[in-house]
Amino acid sequence: MDIESGTNRREFLKFLAASPLLGALGQVPRSDDVIASTRDALNVFDFEPVARQKLPPAHYGYLATGVDDDATLRANRAGFSRYQMRSRRLIDVSRIDTSISLLGATWNTPIVLAPVSSQRAFHPEGELAVARAARSKRHLLMLSTLTTTPIEDVNAARGEPVWFQLYPTTEWNVTRSMVKRAESAGCPVLVFTVDQIIGTNRETLRRFERQDTRDCRVCHDRTSLKTRSTRRPMFDGLELAGVDWQPPVTWEYVKRLRDATSMRLVIKGIVTREDAELAVAHGADAIVCSNHGGRAEETGRSTIESLPEVLQGAAGRVPVLVDSGFRRGTDIFTALALGATAICVGRPYVWGLAAFGQEGVDTVLDILTRELQLAMRYAGTVAIPNITRGHVVERVGGHEASARD
Numbered sequence: 001m002d003i004e005s006g007t008n009r010r011e012f013l014k015f016l017a018a019s020p021l022l023g024a025l026g027q028v029p030r031s032d033d034v035i036a037s038t039r040d041a042l043n044v045f046d047f048e049p050v051a052r053q054k055l056p057p058a059h060y061g062y063l064a065t066g067v068d069d070d071a072t073l074r075a076n077r078a079g080f081s082r083y084q085m086r087s088r089r090l091i092d093v094s095r096i097d098t099s100i101s102l103l104g105a106t107w108n109t110p111i112v113l114a115p116v117s118s119q120r121a122f123h124p125e126g127e128l129a130v131a132r133a134a135r136s137k138r139h140l141l142m143l144s145t146l147t148t149t150p151i152e153d154v155n156a157a158r159g160e161p162v163w164f165q166l167y168p169t170t171e172w173n174v175t176r177s178m179v180k181r182a183e184s185a186g187c188p189v190l191v192f193t194v195d196q197i198i199g200t201n202r203e204t205l206r207r208f209e210r211q212d213t214r215d216c217r218v219c220h221d222r223t224s225l226k227t228r229s230t231r232r233p234m235f236d237g238l239e240l241a242g243v244d245w246q247p248p249v250t251w252e253y254v255k256r257l258r259d260a261t262s263m264r265l266v267i268k269g270i271v272t273r274e275d276a277e278l279a280v281a282h283g284a285d286a287i288v289c290s291n292h293g294g295r296a297e298e299t300g301r302s303t304i305e306s307l308p309e310v311l312q313g314a315a316g317r318v319p320v321l322v323d324s325g326f327r328r329g330t331d332i333f334t335a336l337a338l339g340a341t342a343i344c345v346g347r348p349y350v351w352g353l354a355a356f357g358q359e360g361v362d363t364v365l366d367i368l369t370r371e372l373q374l375a376m377r378y379a380g381t382v383a384i385p386n387i388t389r390g391h392v393v394e395r396v397g398g399h400e401a402s403a404r405d
């Protein structure tokens with residue numbers, strides 16, 4: 001077939017898209033069509049092209065970007081191919097229970113909405129649409145320091161207080177005021193993100209920004225944290241002159257936070273056994289194994305590959321959550337089988353938000369839940385505690401193991 005000539009080339013691409021070969025290469029076969037409604041979505045990937053079509057290039061670039069060559073971003077997906085599921089037969093799986101307990105609360109599902117900044121850049125209803133979707137299925141929601149909706153309004157839309165995610169500033173009083181505000185709003189848990197303390201090299205974002213013909217400075221005056229914070233309600237009423245992000249924090253800071261609040265403390269952004277041990281030693285109540293969706297440093301390593309050593313460091317003393325690259329029910333199943341208590345998603349629900357508002361977020365959460373339930377059925381696990389390490393196996397020598405079987 002002459003793949004260079006117009007029609008034939010299209011035919012060939014269609015054939016390729018439908019081919020199981022692509023699946024074997026770790027890519028998702030997709031139709032060329034951009035879905036017109038949530039009803040057309042087959043999986044969460046279907047929302048991304050809609051989001052790309054609807055968002056201004058710079059906003060889409062902000063959502064899509066990794067760092068450097070986006071290698072860690074890709075690794076987060078590729079890492080899952082290292083694990084295979086071990087299915088079990090002839091077990092009654094007519095009733096599936098996906099509930100979990102985490103830090104004293106029970107949740108219908110282990111699927112958590114990760115903190116994502118600036119949600120009104122993706123849809124006018126931003127954090128409120130996401131909170132309503134989280135409410136409808138009782139998903140745990142983490143709210144970013146960089147929320148574009150006041151935390152009190154998000155809590156009202158969610159129907160109960162969310163977990164508040166903290167980025168520290170160079171001024172302790174400013175940081176403490178945000179912590180106190182979250183505490184007064186009833187938030188039970190503070191999620192301290194430790195993987196964005198220094199700057200990042202987001203080249204994909206820069207490339208998309210160049211395609212944007214709008215004058216971004218109208219909305220984003222980047223001269224100082226004060227000017228950058230005009231649309232950041234967590235800074236309302238705070239004195240920001242001379243204040244910036246990225247204070248030189250160390251493990252001492254964890255103790256300082258502990259002493260400053262009665263909220264439970266979760267540390268997000270841990271990828272090694274040593275740091276998991278230190279987090280527990282410094283009083284963390286839980287850990288999120290995360291590389292910020294490949295947006296922090298370019299390690300080239302997925303979180304599903306980091307998870308076993310983080311679990312080793314935690315040694316069962318605190319729950320371990322994990323995020324970065326989760327797109328399928330089988331991904332979630334794998335992490336639970338390795339020992340995670342819950343998983344978080346970032347981009348998938350934002351694709352849903354940008355594409356169709358709350359309905360998009362609802363559908364993304366429904367799809368992930370349905371896929372997880374199906375994976376649980378095939379593994380013969382009727383409840384989350386039944387999912388064990390024995391339900392996944394590590395691939396031996398690339399594709400050889402499956403060829404031999």
Ligand SMILES: Cc1cc2nc3c(=O)[nH]c(=O)nc-3n(C[C@H](O)[C@H](O)[C@H](O)COP(=O)(O)O)c2cc1C
Nearest residue numbers: 063114115116117144193292293324325345346347
């Ligand atoms: C657009 C965007 C903004 C984010 N903002 C924050 C944030 O404000 N605070 C934070 O702790 N993590 C933030 N993250 C990281 C997410 O919480 C999460 O770790 C990551 O998205 C998980 O990877 P995934 O997008 O592949 O699911 C952000 C991620 C994205 C994509």
